[in-house]
Amino acid sequence: MENRSARTVSRRLIVLAMATTLGTSALAGCSGDNMNNAGTAAVGESGNMNPEGLPIVKEQVTLNVLTVRWGNMGDSFVKNTWLQELEKNSNVKINWQVMSSNDWNDQKSVMLASGKLPDVILGDIAYGDSDIVNNAGSFLALDDLIDKHMPNLKAAMEQSPELKKISTFPDGKIYSLPARLPSRPVTQNQPVINKAWLDKLGLQAPTTIEELYAVLKAFKEKDPNGNGQADEIPTSSAGDLDLFLLTPFGITDLRANHMMIQDGKTVYYPTAEAYKESLKWARKLYEEGLIDQESFTQDNTMLTAKRQNPDVPLIGFTYQWTPDAVFGKWSDQYETIAPIAGPDGKRYQEGDPSGLSFRRNQLLITSSSKYPEVAARWADQFYTNEASIQNFWGAIGTSIEKGGDGTYSLMKAPEGTSADAWYWDNSFRDFGPKYVSPDFEKNIKLDPTTGDGLKLQLDELGKEHVTEPFPSVMYTAEEYQELPTLTTDIDGYIASTRAEWITKGGIDENWDAYVKKLEEMGLAKLIKIYEDAYERYMSVK
Incomplete structure (x- = not known):
C-alpha cells in the first residue's frame, strides 16, 4: 500500500470524516457533556485480571475485535504467529470481525446507531476523528486506562511526545490509541x-x-x-x-x-x-x-x-x-x-521532518465493552519494539529473521508475490497500535x-x-x-x-x-x- 499517495489517502479520509455526522445524541461537541461522560463508564478492577505480566486474566476472557481491511485483503493476518502466541499467553481470546473497506461505509453508521459495538475497534479506516467526536458516548476516554494499565504506551509517549499530541482530542482527552510505524x-x-x-x-x-x-x-x-x-x-x-x-x-x-x-x-x-x-x-x-x-x-x-x-x-x-x-x-x-x-x-520537498510514522485512531475501546481494563492491557502488548515490527511486516520466523547480534532482517517474499502484498497478508501493516523507537530502528536491516x-x-x-x-x-x-x-x-x-x-x-x-x-x-x-x-x-x- 506504500504506492498509495499519502496526499490522496489523507484527502479521502478527511473528506469522509467531515461528511460524517453520526449519532444525533452526540452532537453537543467535544467540550460538551457527552465527551466528558464517555470517560466515566464503569472500568472497575476485576478480580479475574492480573495487574501486570502475562497471563492478563486468570480465567479466559473473549474480546470481540473489529478491523477494516483494504478491498479484499481478508483475514490472513490472524495467522500471524505473534498474535496467536499473544492469545495463548494472555488468556484473552480474540473473536475477529474483519470487514472490507468496500462495504464498511454502508455499515459503520448502522453499527453506531444500533449501539451494538464490539469491545475493540482496530485501525484508522474504521472510525475517524469526526466519527469519534460526534459519537463520543460510544467510545471510552482512555486516559485513566493508559495511566493504570498501559505502561508500554506510557513509556512510548514519554520517549516520543508526538504520540500524545496527535491523540489528544479538542477536549483534552484521549479516545483512540496512536502508532509510530517502523523505518518510515x-x-x-x-x-x-x-x-x-x-x-x-x-x-x-x-x-x-x-x-x-x-x-x-x-x-x-x-x-x-x-x-x-x-x-x-x-x-x-x-x-x-x-x-x-x-x-x-x-x-x-x-x-x-x-x-x-x-x-x-x-x-x-x-x-x-x-x-x-x-x-x-x-x-x-x-x-x-x-x-x-x-x-x-x-x-x-x-x-x-x-x-x-x-x-x-x-x-x-x-x-x-x-x-x-x-x-x-x-x-x-x-x-x-x-x-x-x-x-x-x-x-523544497514535501514530507514531515519528524517522519511519516505517526498515526492516530489505531484502537478504540467502546462503551459497550464489558472488559475495558482487559482490552487496555491487551492493547498495551502491541507497544513493544518486537511486537510492533511483527505487526508491521509479519512474525519473526515468517517474515522477519532475528539475528544473533540483535538485528532484524526481512525475509524475501515468495516467488510471484510483491513484498508489500506479502507484508499485508502477514500483519496489520499500517493499521493497529504499535511503537518502534528511533533507537530500535537502527537494528532493522532492510x-x-x-x-x-x-x-x-x-x-x-x-x-x-x-x-x-x-x-x-x-x-x-x-x-x-x-x-x-x-x-x-x-x-x-x-x-x-x-x-x-x-x-x-x-x-x-x-x-x-x-x-x-x-x-x-x-x-x-x-x-x-x-x-x-x-x-x-x-x-x-
Whole structure:
C-alpha cells in the first residue's frame, strides 16, 4: 500500500470524516457533556485480571475485535504467529470481525446507531476523528486506562511526545490509541525521471526549474523513446495539475488542506504570491505542450494506460513514492532525483521532518465493552519494539529473521508475490497500535533495492529539504459541521480557477478578483478554524 499517495489517502479520509455526522445524541461537541461522560463508564478492577505480566486474566476472557481491511485483503493476518502466541499467553481470546473497506461505509453508521459495538475497534479506516467526536458516548476516554494499565504506551509517549499530541482530542482527552510505524521515510513523493531518455539525449538530471524546462522540452521534441513518433508526454496527471510540480516554489500540502507552516506561522498558500508565480510557470509548460493537454480531463485509468503503454514508454517526468510505483514493465527506466531548485535557488520537498510514522485512531475501546481494563492491557502488548515490527511486516520466523547480534532482517517474499502484498497478508501493516523507537530502528536491516528499504535509500536525496507541514490536527464538532460547506465551495473554486489559468491564462489580470471571491466565500472563517485547531494541537504537552 506504500504506492498509495499519502496526499490522496489523507484527502479521502478527511473528506469522509467531515461528511460524517453520526449519532444525533452526540452532537453537543467535544467540550460538551457527552465527551466528558464517555470517560466515566464503569472500568472497575476485576478480580479475574492480573495487574501486570502475562497471563492478563486468570480465567479466559473473549474480546470481540473489529478491523477494516483494504478491498479484499481478508483475514490472513490472524495467522500471524505473534498474535496467536499473544492469545495463548494472555488468556484473552480474540473473536475477529474483519470487514472490507468496500462495504464498511454502508455499515459503520448502522453499527453506531444500533449501539451494538464490539469491545475493540482496530485501525484508522474504521472510525475517524469526526466519527469519534460526534459519537463520543460510544467510545471510552482512555486516559485513566493508559495511566493504570498501559505502561508500554506510557513509556512510548514519554520517549516520543508526538504520540500524545496527535491523540489528544479538542477536549483534552484521549479516545483512540496512536502508532509510530517502523523505518518510515521523511519525504513524501519525490521527483522521478526517465533516465533512459536522459541518456539517449545526452542530458543530465535537472537540478533547477530552468533545467527541468529544458529537459521536458527535449523530451517532447527529440523522440527519446525512439519510435519515430511525436508521442512523448513530458509530464501528465489526472483530473488536475500534479500539485507536486509546484514544489520548487515552496508549495507543499501534506494534509491536502492548502495549509503550510512557514517560519512558525500558518500560511494559506492559494492566496500567496509563491502560488501565483508557480501557476504562471505551470501555464508556460502547458502552453508549450510540456504538460499533458488531457491532465484536467482524464481519469486515473487513462493516466495508468499512458504510464504503462505496452509499446514504448510515454511519460518523462513525475513525482512518485518510488520509481517502480506506476510504470509497469518500464519501471527500470526511471530513477528518483533530488528536489528541483526553485526561483529563489532553494530546494523544497514535501514530507514531515519528524517522519511519516505517526498515526492516530489505531484502537478504540467502546462503551459497550464489558472488559475495558482487559482490552487496555491487551492493547498495551502491541507497544513493544518486537511486537510492533511483527505487526508491521509479519512474525519473526515468517517474515522477519532475528539475528544473533540483535538485528532484524526481512525475509524475501515468495516467488510471484510483491513484498508489500506479502507484508499485508502477514500483519496489520499500517493499521493497529504499535511503537518502534528511533533507537530500535537502527537494528532493522532492510533491502535497499526494494519496498521499504528502497524508499529509505531514496529518502536521502530529499530529506534535508523537507518543509515543515501543517500538523495532523483535530477539530471540534462545531468545526466539523462548518468545514464541509466551506471547503466544498472554496476548494472547488480554487481547483477550477487553477485549471482555467493554466489552460487559458489570465492569472495576473484575474488574481485580485480571485482573492476577493475567496474572501466572499468565507475564507477568513475557514482559516480561523485551521488556526484554532493548530493552536490547540501546539498547546498539548
